[in-house]
Amino acid sequence: MSTQSKLREVKLLIPEDLYSLLDEQAKKEGYSNISEYIVVHLPSIVKPDRKPPEELDKLKTKLERYLQDELNKRLTILESIRSQVTELYEKVDELTQRIENIESSVKEASVKKPQPTKSYKTGIERLKEEKIVLESELPPRIQRDRLFSYFERSGAVVLKLSKERIAVDPEYWNEFKSNLLNAVSSNREEDIKRALGDKGYKLWKVLHEDNLVIFDFKTKKWKLVQEVSK
Numbered sequence: 001m002s003t004q005s006k007l008r009e010v011k012l013l014i015p016e017d018l019y020s021l022l023d024e025q026a027k028k029e030g031y032s033n034i035s036e037y038i039v040v041h042l043p044s045i046v047k048p049d050r051k052p053p054e055e056l057d058k059l060k061t062k063l064e065r066y067l068q069d070e071l072n073k074r075l076t077i078l079e080s081i082r083s084q085v086t087e088l089y090e091k092v093d094e095l096t097q098r099i100e101n102i103e104s105s106v107k108e109a110s111v112k113k114p115q116p117t118k119s120y121k122t123g124i125e126r127l128k129e130e131k132i133v134l135e136s137e138l139p140p141r142i143q144r145d146r147l148f149s150y151f152e153r154s155g156a157v158v159l160k161l162s163k164e165r166i167a168v169d170p171e172y173w174n175e176f177k178s179n180l181l182n183a184v185s186s187n188r189e190e191d192i193k194r195a196l197g198d199k200g201y202k203l204w205k206v207l208h209e210d211n212l213v214i215f216d217f218k219t220k221k222w223k224l225v226q227e228v229s230k
Contacts, residue, residue: 124154131172135164187215
């Protein structure tokens with residue numbers, strides 16, 4: 001393929017004054033016509049503009065700074081994610097330890113022998129511990145007649161006073177009478193309390209207030225009134 005076939009024709013219409021300038025310039029530079037002059041100088045017109053080295057350096061620096069900033073942003077995000085993941089692992093470890101402790105406690109509890117339940121105490125057994133039961137001190141929900149009938153059937157001493165009934169453990173009743181009638185030689189309450197104790201003093205007081213025990217000043221002894229029913 002010849003070089004001539006690669007050529008393309010370009011027609012230009014330019015002002016007269018510009019044509020004169022081009023013609024003059026072509027002759028000065030030794031060209032035979034304007035077309036030859038234009039062909040020679042046209043490549044310099046369409047040649048890509050190349051930035052000077054200092055501009056390239058500035059562009060390079062700017063690009064490097066931009067890339068570094070973007071990289072720092074990504075690294076910051078990655079560091080935050082790493083910190084969150086580390087914290088998450090720590091929490092998971094803590095929860096795992098707690099679950100293991102709970103499971104261990106449950107296993108220990110499952111192998112422990114059940115504690116024996118407290119056996120229910122009957123009314124007469126409680127009376128044996130309490131020594132005396134005053135009707136006036138019973139809670140309202142207790143059926144009094146039924147309770148004292150039960151005490152009588154079970155062998156307890158039931159004292160029927162003018163205002164209330166008193167159930168007394170038989171052994172304690174004998175002990176009380178023995179101490180009051182034989183060991184107490186004073187009608188002072190502090191002496192009686194010292195000799196009979198708190199429960200004996202309480203029993204003596206309700207009996208004395210109902211005139212069922214009296215003090216004989218001649219013999220300096222306490223006497224039990226025969227009318228005390230049991």
